[in-house]
Amino acid sequence: MIEVSNVTYDYPTKAGIVHALRGVDLKLEGGKLYAITGRSGSGKTTLLSLMAGLDTPTSGTVFVNGVDLAKTDQDRFRREQVGMIFQAYYLLPQLTAAENILLSYEIGKKKEKPDVNALLRAVGLTSFHGKKRSTQLSGGEQQRVAIARAIAADAPILLADEPTGNLDNENSRNIIAILKRLAHEKGKCVVVVTHSEEIAGEADVRYHMSDGRIEARD
Secondary structure, eight states: OEEEEEEEEEEEETTEEEEEEEEEEEEEOTTEEEEEEOOTTSSHHHHHHHHTTSSOOSEEEEEETTEEGGGSOHHHHHHHHEEEEOTTOOOOTTSBHHHHHHHHHHHHTOSSOOOHHHHHHHTTOOHHHHTSBGGGSOHHHHHHHHHHHHHHTOOSEEEEESTTTTSOHHHHHHHHHHHHHHHHHHOOEEEEEOSOHHHHHHSSEEEEEETTEEEEEO
16 A cells, blocks of 8 residues: 655754655555554654655655655645544644544545544543533543544544553553554554554554664564
8 A cells, every 4th residue: 555665855954964764665555553663763753754745755755556645636645545643633722622523524525424422432532522622631632632533534544653642551552452443444554653662562563763764574
């Protein structure tokens, strides 16, 4: 489903050029949960952003279903093909939690409207939380709303950047169980960037990054 071919990504700083990715090669299939681990600054989030079409490689190619992502309508790709869980949540403060969840469905123009209350329950929240604005929720609650929003998109690719970073152990396990079901039962390609060894251990395939390179696969 996703192929990353000899991808590099550089960006300028006052101290000089940073080589965030250095010739990364990767193949990801539907029906599997992938974990990408590594220290901060190893290139994990940059790689995720390129796969989401949020940026373009300095060199190399990201293919999705055999098509060069750089040559597609990337706005449409993100709208129709990708559910994204950001580390910083990116909930709209003027909307309620339920409205934030429905936003991905409305943007993606899906035919079947998701059951918002069922999505809230799936991530350990209630309809009461759904009526609150995101600014009225705790960090952990906002994170769970962001996860529910990504699931509501019902996209074939789900990319998650530290999706359980602000959650307790029980809720973290619940979220990973949901992501595994989406991969195994719905055939989605689910990619999780994480520092958690417990989460990485639940993945079907685990990649470790260091200094902008894929160092190992388990």
